[in-house]
Structures are given as C-alpha cells and as structure tokens.
Amino acid sequence: MESRPGMSRKEFLKLSAAAGAGLALGASGLGAIVEMTKLSGSAAPSSPSSADPKDGIVPFYDKHQAGIVTPQQTYLYLAAFRVTTQSKSDLILMLKDWTKFCDLSAAGGTMKLSDSALVPPTDTGETLDLPPARLTVTFGFGPSFFGNGAFGLSKLTPRHLQDIPRMPRDNLDSSISGGDICAQVCADDQQVAFHAVRNLIRLSTGKASLKWMQEGFASGTPGKTPRNLFGFKDGTANQLHDSPAGYDQVVWAGSDEPEWMQGGSYLAYRKIQMKIESWDRTSLADQEATFGRKKVSGAAFGVSGEFDTFDAAKLPTDSHVRLAKQTGQLIHRRAYSYTDKVDPRTGNVDAGLLFISYQRNPDQQFLPMLRLMQSSDALNSYVAHVGSAMFACPAGLSAGRYIGQSILEA
Numbered sequence: 001m002e003s004r005p006g007m008s009r010k011e012f013l014k015l016s017a018a019a020g021a022g023l024a025l026g027a028s029g030l031g032a033i034v035e036m037t038k039l040s041g042s043a044a045p046s047s048p049s050s051a052d053p054k055d056g057i058v059p060f061y062d063k064h065q066a067g068i069v070t071p072q073q074t075y076l077y078l079a080a081f082r083v084t085t086q087s088k089s090d091l092i093l094m095l096k097d098w099t100k101f102c103d104l105s106a107a108g109g110t111m112k113l114s115d116s117a118l119v120p121p122t123d124t125g126e127t128l129d130l131p132p133a134r135l136t137v138t139f140g141f142g143p144s145f146f147g148n149g150a151f152g153l154s155k156l157t158p159r160h161l162q163d164i165p166r167m168p169r170d171n172l173d174s175s176i177s178g179g180d181i182c183a184q185v186c187a188d189d190q191q192v193a194f195h196a197v198r199n200l201i202r203l204s205t206g207k208a209s210l211k212w213m214q215e216g217f218a219s220g221t222p223g224k225t226p227r228n229l230f231g232f233k234d235g236t237a238n239q240l241h242d243s244p245a246g247y248d249q250v251v252w253a254g255s256d257e258p259e260w261m262q263g264g265s266y267l268a269y270r271k272i273q274m275k276i277e278s279w280d281r282t283s284l285a286d287q288e289a290t291f292g293r294k295k296v297s298g299a300a301f302g303v304s305g306e307f308d309t310f311d312a313a314k315l316p317t318d319s320h321v322r323l324a325k326q327t328g329q330l331i332h333r334r335a336y337s338y339t340d341k342v343d344p345r346t347g348n349v350d351a352g353l354l355f356i357s358y359q360r361n362p363d364q365q366f367l368p369m370l371r372l373m374q375s376s377d378a379l380n381s382y383v384a385h386v387g388s389a390m391f392a393c394p395a396g397l398s399a400g401r402y403i404g405q406s407i408l409e410a
C-alpha cells in the first residue's frame with residue numbers, strides 16, 4: 001500500500017464510509033456488531049505538500065514482518081502475552097482479530113465507532129486525529145507457546161527457539177521474562193503505539209493475558225544513529241549488513257527451518273539496567289575504552305569516522321565492540337532506551353536498554369556473543385541483565401491470512 005501523506009484518521013473514516021468500504025470483524029467477542037473502516041484504494045490522497053515522514057504507512061502485509069528491518073521508529077512497546085484459553089478455535093479468533101486490527105491501524109484506519117450509545121465504543125479512540133506514524137506490530141512465539149500441550153504444536157518448534165540459557169551474571173526477574181506470544185509495537189507517535197498495544201490487550205480478553213510490557217524510546221536525528229543513555233551512538237554496525245543480501249545472511253531464517261519460519265527471524269530480548277549514576281562519574285577516557293569507540297564521533301579507536309572500517313586489535317581487549325567482533329558474527333540490533341522509577345533506597349534512577357536483536361540463528365550468532373560479553377565485557381561494571389526472552393517471529397503475511405496461521409493450520 002502506498003503512503004498517504006497528510007491523511008488523518010477522520011478523513012479515512014469519511015472517505016471509507018463514502019466508498020462503502022468496511023470489513024466485518026467477525027466473532028470477536030466484543031459484544032457489538034463492529035466494523036473496521038479502511039481507505040479504499042481508489043480514494044485520492046490529500047496534497048503531497050502536507051507530507052510529513054511521521055505520517056508514513058508501513059504495510060502490515062509483506063514478505064517479511066514489518067518492524068524487523070524497518071528503520072527504527074521513535075517509540076516502542078514490547079508486550080508479552082500468556083495464552084489462557086485451552087481452545088484452539090478461540091486462539092485463532094484472537095489472532096484473526098489482532099491481524100485485522102494491525103492491518104487497519106498500520107494503514108491509518110480506525111475501528112468504526114458503534115452507532116449505539118448503549119454499548120462501549122469499539123475503538124478506544126485516542127488515534128482518531130493522528131497519522132499512522134509508521135506503526136508496525138511484529139509478532140513472535142515463545143518456547144512455551146510450542147510447549148503448550150493444548151495445541152499440539154511441539155513438532156513445529158523452530159530449530160533454534162529456546163529460553164536464553166542462564167548466564168553467570170544474570171539477575172533476572174521471571175515476571176518480566178519469557179511469554180507465549182510477543183508483540184513488538186513501534187511508531188513515531190507514542191499514542192499511536194500505545195493505542196495498538198492497548199487494543200491488542202482488549203482483543204485478547206478471555207483468550208490471553210498480558211504477562212509483561214516494556215516501554216522504550218530511541219531519539220535521534222533522522223538518518224543518524226541514535227544514542228543510548230550512556231551517550232554513545234548505538235546501532236552503527238547494523239550498517240554492515242544493510243542490504244537484501246545482508247539481511248538474508250544475518251536476519252531471515254532459511255530453508256533448514258519449518259516452512260512457517262522461513263523468511264522469519266528470531267527475536268532475542270534482554271532488559272539491561274544501566275547504572276547511569278556510576279557511568280556519569282567515569283572519565284571520558286574510561287567510557288570510550290569501555291566500548292572501544294569515541295563518544296562524540298562514534299568512530300572506533302584507530303579511525304576517524306563512525307562507519308570507517310577498523311582493526312579490532314586496536315581496541316582494548318575487554319571493550320564491548322572488540323568482544324562482539326571477536327565472535328565473527330553479525331546480528332541486527334533494534335534496541336530502545338527506557339527510564340522508570342527511582343529506587344527510594346539509593347535515589348538512583350532505573351534506566352537502561354531494552355536490547356532487541358534479530359538473527360536467523362541465535363545459537364550461532366547471538367548466544368556466543370552474550371556468553372563472551374558476560375565473561376569479559378568492560379561494560380559489565382555498569383549494567384545488570386534483569387529481563388530475558390526469545391521469540392520466533394514468523395515470515396510475513398499475505399492479505400487474507402492471519403498471524404500464526406501457518407503454525408496453527410500447518
């Protein structure tokens with residue numbers, strides 16, 4: 001679907017009502033007859049002069065799921081659900097409702113509000129005047145989803161899906177780790193992102209419950225690498241595989257996987273607290289030696305530009321980047337910063353990184369890196385890993401199919 005700059009959701013509603021476009025939501029358990037409205041292909045977009053990149057549409061239906069190699073949006077909600085229903089048909093209904101909702105929301109549409117004032121509105125409404133804001137919703141399935149005896153899916157478990165093995169320095173909280181299904185929701189407008197996650201929760205009523213949710217941000221000038229809360233450019237090395245061939249090598253699962261996973265990817269997640277107070281008392285030289293890169297320019301030691309190729313042997317032996325390089329592996333990182341409450345005992349702020357990476361084979365790419373970093377990374381003095389999960393994200397969907405169909409109807 002092409003981008004429709006400047007088109008508000010209200011215009012969508014008017015246009016689609018005029019065009020008679022409507023999509024029955026079906027047996028969603030919402031207790032009211034609901035329609036979703038979507039712009040018909042023939043409606044004319046408003047003037048391109050009103051174009052704002054934040055209005056952009058990232059199509060939900062595509063060869064690969066959106067939100068994996070999509071340039072990073074500003075806001076993230078990462079939500080993990082526990083499936084509570086034992087009924088496969090109820091699970092399928094939820095996944096169908098989620099699919100329709102995501103397709104519609106990514107295109108800037110809104111569920112049509114019910115005509116009756118006697119029932120709750122069918123859309124929570126907070127995006128009615130907002131653009132699509134490059135909303136993406138990326139779904140993944142955890143090891144416990146395939147292990148759930150009620151659905152008999154264990155033989156479809158992808159080759160490398162597992163809970164990330166316990167690491168020596170882990171300080172994990174199980175209430176913010178794992179989960180049956182995850183939704184990585186990203187958008188350039190926080191309210192658009194929250195609207196999506198909130199409605200996924202609403203549509204899951206009676207079938208799944210929210211296990212945990214994390215909220216993150218990645219601020220940066222468009223086209224430039226965003227900085228993390230230690231003030232360093234974070235994501236530079238993604239550029240090494242930034243091409244269709246590079247993504248095939250690094251990100252997309254191949255023909256050795258169950259068919260539903262081919263063209264999908266493994267999401268590895270770590271919630272990592274960053275001790276910003278102690279970092280802020282560290283000298284610039286020590287900060288730079290921790291990463292092996294310069295703070296302002298982002299250049300590796302021994303070179304002058306952020307993207308210059310460098311000799312890893314010139315970096316301190318325990319530096320983060322040298323250790324990552326030492327494994328000889330590449331991963332596709334899509335991390336977001338988070339901030340949370342103050343610890344009343346210390347006055348320290350709970351802040352850090354929602355580390356997310358995508359890779360085609362976590363056993364070969366991600367886990368060796370994590371193990372090496374846990375044993376020798378200079379960064380360890382400033383971080384604590386508190387949450388962890390891995391999910392298998394299926395390949396993309398074509399219109400008319402629902403998320404997870406290739407697993408549940410294999």
Ligand SMILES: C=CC1=C(C)c2cc3[nH]c(cc4nc(cc5[nH]c(cc1n2)c(C)c5CCC(=O)O)C(CCC(=O)O)=C4C)c(C)c3C=C
Pocket residue numbers: 228230232233234235236237238270272273274291293320321324325330331352353355366369370373383
């Ligand atoms: C297991 C994988 C990784 C974890 C966990 C991780 C945590 C983490 N990283 C930073 C900050 C930076 N990381 C950088 C580079 C980098 N990090 C990883 C992997 C993990 N990081 C890789 C594979 C790379 C790329 C190495 C390369 O090939 O050059 C950088 C440098 C700039 C960049 O390339 O992005 C920074 C800065 C933090 C703060 C953190 C945990 C809180």
Ligand SMILES: [Fe+2]
Pocket residue numbers: 320
């Ligand atoms: Fe890193």
